[in-house]
Amino acid sequence: MPLNVPAPVIAIDGPSASGKGTVARRVAAALGFRLLESGALYRLVGLASRHRGVSSDDEPGLARVAAALDVRFEDDGIFLAGEEVSAALLEESSGTRASEVARHPAVRTALLGRQRAFRRPPGLVAEGRDMGTVVFPDAALKVFLTASVEERARRRYKQLIDKGIHANLAALSRDLAERDARDSARAVAPLAAAPDARQLESSELSIDQVVARVVRWYREGNPAGGGA
Numbered sequence: 001m002p003l004n005v006p007a008p009v010i011a012i013d014g015p016s017a018s019g020k021g022t023v024a025r026r027v028a029a030a031l032g033f034r035l036l037e038s039g040a041l042y043r044l045v046g047l048a049s050r051h052r053g054v055s056s057d058d059e060p061g062l063a064r065v066a067a068a069l070d071v072r073f074e075d076d077g078i079f080l081a082g083e084e085v086s087a088a089l090l091e092e093s094s095g096t097r098a099s100e101v102a103r104h105p106a107v108r109t110a111l112l113g114r115q116r117a118f119r120r121p122p123g124l125v126a127e128g129r130d131m132g133t134v135v136f137p138d139a140a141l142k143v144f145l146t147a148s149v150e151e152r153a154r155r156r157y158k159q160l161i162d163k164g165i166h167a168n169l170a171a172l173s174r175d176l177a178e179r180d181a182r183d184s185a186r187a188v189a190p191l192a193a194a195p196d197a198r199q200l201e202s203s204e205l206s207i208d209q210v211v212a213r214v215v216r217w218y219r220e221g222n223p224a225g226g227g228a
């Protein structure tokens with residue numbers, strides 16, 4: 001790849017529990033690309049700010065926390081100021097807090113450079129809410145992954161139960177709908193498909209089918225692009 005051409009990006013956006021995380025990880029593995037789970041950064045800001053007693057309404061305070069985030073992404077976990085926080089980040093309360101801090105433009109701006117730094121050869125799969133619209137508008141492929149709220153609540157329920165975490169299907173469904181509404185209604189970088197994104201409704205598809213379709217779309221558009 002010529003030095004002056006930025007590494008290709010596949011942007012996968014969509015609502016909570018649409019399967020973005022699993023799909024992005026599998027597509028990255030299939031193509032040998034790096035992975036950015038941008039939601040983890042908002043979850044980390046939520047956690048770090050809570051530890052420091054910064055309110056989810058204090059935009060300048062949250063932006064300072066975001067800019068100074070002392071985080072390491074390692075193979076064996078995510079470390080915040082040296083402390084392993086992978087399990088804490090997965091809790092529903094971390095998702096809700098992340099969605100609250102993510103409303104603030106100054107927080108989003110503070111995380112932009114950190115997200116773009118993940119873009120390195122041979123390529124990047126980036127998943128979140130605004131990967132195709134704001135963070136990587138020049139992505140080689142943009143996918144907007146959806147599924148019905150019932151199906152997403154069922155998937156999240158199964159994920160939690162499999163991990164031994166107590167869950168309630170009705171409460172999950174309600175929380176997801178609330179989070180969707182907040183993520184879609186915010187003024188800055190709302191959850192929305194980029195005009196040039198390909199829509200993928202996954203309620204009736206298996207993970208394997210979704211992954212295969214994304215990899216095929218990428219290869220069709222980028223015949224020389226990575227992967228075996």
Ligand code: DC
Pocket residue numbers: 016017038039040042043095098099102127128129130131179183
């Ligand atoms: O993808 P996730 O559930 O880990 O994301 C948690 C919250 O972070 C989500 O409800 C909204 C916010 N978020 C965001 O605003 N922009 C992103 N690119 C990713 C996540």
